[in-house]
Amino acid sequence: MRYAETGFNLEVDLTRGNIERVETDPRDTELYLGGLGTNAKILWDRVPPEVEPFSPDNLLIFSAGLLCGTPATGCNRTIVSTISPQTQLMAFSMMGGFWAPELKYAGYDKVILRGKSPNLVYIWINNDKVEIRDASHLKGKGAVETAELIQQELKEPRAQVAAIGLAGENRVYFASIEQGRSSASRGGIGAVMGDKGVKAVAVRGTRDINVARPLEYLELCNEVLEYIKWRNEHPVPGVMAILTGLGSPQEMKVHDEKWHTENFMWGNSRVRRKDFWNEDIAREWAKTLDTMRTRLISCYNCPMTCGATISPPGLPTYMMKCFSKLTYTMAAFADLEFGLGIAQSATEYGVDGFSTPQVMAFALELYEKGILTDNDFPGMPADNEGRFYWLLDRIVRREGIGDVLANGTYWAAKQIGKGAEEYAHNTIKKHEQLPLKLSMLNPIYFLMYSTGEKINITQIEGQFPQAPFLTMEEKEAFVKDWFQVPDDKFKQIFLDWEPRGEKSMPFYPTPEMCCEIVDWQERMHYIDDALGMCAGLSSFPLKPPYHIHNYPKFISAGTGIDMDEEKLTQAVRRYRTLVRANNTRRGMRRKDEKPPADHWKKRFPELEEKLLDTYYQFKGWNKQGIPTKETLHELGLDYVYEDFEKRGVYSDNGGAPAQETSAEKDKEA
């Protein structure tokens, strides 16, 4: 018997309409855990670099995390992995909500989609009965609307539905997959789903999920619940408000947006408005949120209420996620009422809340600069807010200029030319980033921005405070109950870290220390992504309830696999390296590993080179960021080395120009 996991994957061949239930190898669980870990292995085995994102041979994997469906609080993530059309690298966006536990209760750990359906379909998984059903009547429907229609036609309101909107159907490079109160948004995985002709995957399950050592497991769950309660009553002092507590930043609860609106950038990540927030705005925005917010809501088995149902006047209700609250508002220099309203359309269309507003602001900046002209925007309204709605419509329909913009700022700028590249200034690895521009280089963040393969800073940061504390008293108070550190040396680094002087940024923490800090932070995210844990209870906030010391116990008692900190760390290194291996053979090299040039004003090129060298070495990668033969051997990944050798990966330093996108090729064909 398998514990915590079901031991079965669902293999769906959309081209032939074939469905198989396939037993998985329990040894893979020991080596790669589950979720992201086993996804990375499947992509390595079955999707070689010749396979383009929109090839029928690309896989789209929906995976529940290893511990999803067990009583572990907040363990509800679906990890969706594929090759991204935007970055052309491995994408592993995740969603919370209710889908992953439901899949486990239906008896599967993963749904693996391959091939392409000739017609638009949806997949209905009801325990043992799995069907590919016609979805032609759902073409063009919104993602939320689709979920409701499917629940109605199946007469199963408890089915959990992951669906794409118009953006996914039209293969927009930043299309999301929407589900429950959550979405897997980053990397354009919704476009791959649309390319495969799959409108939705609906699932309903009524089976048991077993754990290996029940009493021990429940004791661990109870400890976590108690700690969450304690932690909610004891916010961390000395850090900015959104970092004091657990969960996603509590955007749906807070009214005070002074920090975000004055520190993050407006428009196309350009303009900082230092004196924006005032009493009038505070009052007006509070009124907007209070009027539209119906209820604070949670994902499966979690008390954190990070989300909310939002009912904008005259528009259908939708469920809002986190920082989308402000991204549209700030891109358009508008108010909160506009932001919450347009987010309703964006959710139904199914687009990413970071990339989309930035792409639109980028287009308007090009218009302002004369690079794009009236000819590119026929019929566009004159008012700013109207323009954003108009652009959103063009993008998700891929009409006119929308067809160009739908590929994201990087590819759009290339296609537009005339110096447009300069305006696509806020990407890493071709992917739009948080609208944040700062002054002094932060060496820890430099490494995270450069090397994070999820290509999103919130998905690698956490654990270690973002800035040094001012007084020794504050620092000592902070480290006193900081039991989550893997080693006490992190406390010392933090105690010694000064805002100014010898032990301040950018030269302190030293490159060696930065490596350890980044490695710890990244490790926690990778564990979450394999287990299906929400980062908001683990890798993202300071002093979280899940950490490196209790995770091995959860895995042991849950799955029955003997696990300790060392073995877990080794497993994480293994599948983290596999993620990199997938990207390495797709051409990712050192030249791609850098933050946006304007992210910091004060840069230190020599130090930055040293940081990257030291980190690569620390990770067991060569100067190009490629895992070495020795590293691969130590991790039992000799098969990766063999493939690298065969492909001549080690002698390729990434001089070849970026390929054109496969969507464009398709169109020419």
Next chain:
Amino acid sequence: MGEKKKKIIKTIKIDADKCNGCRACEVICSAFHAQPKYSSNNPARSRIRIIRYPLKDIYVPVYAGEYTAAECMGRDKYVVDGKEYEECAFCRASCPSRDIFKEPDSGLPLKCDMCEGEDEPLCVKWCRVDALTYEEREEDVEDVEAPKELDIGLESLAKKYGAQEFMDAVARMSMKA
């Protein structure tokens, strides 16, 4: 007349306005009632279910009550504060008209037992948004001696056939014995 006796009334107060829809109550309920305890979980086996329509802002935690062999003659549908709740949304019965409160494999009915042996029902303990709170109060009740099973049976037979016929039958049986 019997004398007065103390009885503990156990109540779970359900504040549906506070429900965040997370279903932690379903998780822990099904885990607690698994055999062996906590060895598995499966919300479909839970004795509390959230009737949940997020986009309509409908969240109703409902507990499994009595089994009933027959459906009601009609069904009820409530509209409260402009929100229309699904048929039988507030009903606790394990009933042929719907699939909740039944073991998914066998169809056997489920009933909330307030987590016997625990300090409080575990759904309450795991509900960290305070939608569920547990209350106990004492009530005075008449202590009536329970009638014996045989008496109940005989009484109903006497009612059905009439006292005379009943007495005759007893007499016939005692002569045979």
